Amino acid sequence: MKHSISDKKKLITRINRIKGQLAALSTAVEAEDDCYKVMQLLASCRGAMNGLMTDIVNSHIKDHVVKAATKQDASDAGDELIEILGSFLK
Amino acid sequence: MKHSISDKKKLITRINRIKGQLAALSTAVEAEDDCYKVMQLLASCRGAMNGLMTDIVNSHIKDHVVKAATKQDASDAGDELIEILGSFLK
Amino acid sequence: MKHSISDKKKLITRINRIKGQLAALSTAVEAEDDCYKVMQLLASCRGAMNGLMTDIVNSHIKDHVVKAATKQDASDAGDELIEILGSFLK
Amino acid sequence: MKHSISDKKKLITRINRIKGQLAALSTAVEAEDDCYKVMQLLASCRGAMNGLMTDIVNSHIKDHVVKAATKQDASDAGDELIEILGSFLK
Numbered sequence: 001m002k003h004s005i006s007d008k009k010k011l012i013t014r015i016n017r018i019k020g021q022l023a024a025l026s027t028a029v030e031a032e033d034d035c036y037k038v039m040q041l042l043a044s045c046r047g048a049m050n051g052l053m054t055d056i057v058n059s060h061i062k063d064h065v066v067k068a069a070t071k072q073d074a075s076d077a078g079d080e081l082i083e084i085l086g087s088f089l090k
Numbered sequence: 091m092k093h094s095i096s097d098k099k100k101l102i103t104r105i106n107r108i109k110g111q112l113a114a115l116s117t118a119v120e121a122e123d124d125c126y127k128v129m130q131l132l133a134s135c136r137g138a139m140n141g142l143m144t145d146i147v148n149s150h151i152k153d154h155v156v157k158a159a160t161k162q163d164a165s166d167a168g169d170e171l172i173e174i175l176g177s178f179l180k
Numbered sequence: 181m182k183h184s185i186s187d188k189k190k191l192i193t194r195i196n197r198i199k200g201q202l203a204a205l206s207t208a209v210e211a212e213d214d215c216y217k218v219m220q221l222l223a224s225c226r227g228a229m230n231g232l233m234t235d236i237v238n239s240h241i242k243d244h245v246v247k248a249a250t251k252q253d254a255s256d257a258g259d260e261l262i263e264i265l266g267s268f269l270k
Numbered sequence: 271m272k273h274s275i276s277d278k279k280k281l282i283t284r285i286n287r288i289k290g291q292l293a294a295l296s297t298a299v300e301a302e303d304d305c306y307k308v309m310q311l312l313a314s315c316r317g318a319m320n321g322l323m324t325d326i327v328n329s330h331i332k333d334h335v336v337k338a339a340t341k342q343d344a345s346d347a348g349d350e351l352i353e354i355l356g357s358f359l360k
Contacts, residue, residue: 018292019293022285022289022292029278035333042323043323043357046320049316050179052312053179053316056308057175066167074155074164075156087317089178102210112199125236125260129233136267143223237355245336245348246344258336268359
């Protein structure tokens with residue numbers, strides 16, 4: 001995934017934030033917090049992960065399908081996209 | 091949407107099948123059927139619609155992004171795809 | 181599904197509206213409209229169907245799980261709910 | 271969230287597994303791996319998180335809505351469930 005260094009840093013930061021949310025979730029489960037609180041934390045993690053997924057899928061479309069160097073590269077990247085999207089549209 | 095006549099017929103057939111599923115849903119609601127049955131019918135409709143969406147999105151990727159005539163067309167079709175996907179990845 | 185007559189009418193109206201959206205989709209496919217327009221119409225249908233599903237699931241929770249006459253009825257309605265939710269959380 | 275110690279341990283184990291998947295994702299982004307590989311890792315994380323969410327929501331339905339001590343507790347747990355489900359059915 002060829003992205004600028006600043007993009008890479010931003011992605012790592014977002015992944016780390018989700019790890020932090022999962023740590024909070026572990027703590028809540030460990031402390032036997034309210035089930036509602038556990039579900040809210042998990043829904044937040046899920047939202048953050050979906051947001052990250054959206055951004056990476058969008059970059060893939062722009063950088064690897066639309067701006068592919070060759071028709072074959074575009075076709076390969078298109079097939080990869082279709083495979084990944086298959087896990088969402090259910 | 092330039093597709094062959096046979097593709098068009100298949101799409102219309104699938105849309106009509108979903109309309110039929112909605113008619114069955116109306117009948118179930120009208121007859122005050124069990125809530126569970128109503129939910130099952132609705133879940134089937136939703137599954138059929140998601141399947142249709144997946145196929146149309148996949149055709150769009152293959153025919154209008156990957157096989158675009160120009161870089162500008164590919165870029166426009168890519169932007170359209172991103173907008174549509176935005177409604178799923180939530 | 182025991183609901184008041186007014187609820188039933190509202191549900192039928194919403195189902196009919198989705199049927200109308202599907203008819204517009206058929207027309208767009210038949211007329212070989214732009215793929216983007218077809219995807220937008222389909223995304224609208226899907227949104228309307230998800231909204232309907234949410235409302236029916238919520239009624240099920242309130243009327244058939246929470247307000248069940250007996251523990252056994254609550255348990256049965258809970259199992260039905262779990263089965264239906266299984267098709268969404270994927 | 272009152273669960274047995276063994277349930278708690280299982281939940282923590284699953285959360286830790288997702289953290290491990292996120293660590294693999296960070297490594298892939300850091301190493302500038304293929305975008306496809308990054309998307310696959312992210313799709314796996316998302317699947318694991320959805321699976322965890324499903325199980326916690328199902329426990330909530332069984333333990334806190336169906337088996338609530340009082341009608342009021344069932345009603346409160348039902349409202350919490352509805353709020354959480356609102357983030358999925360979109």
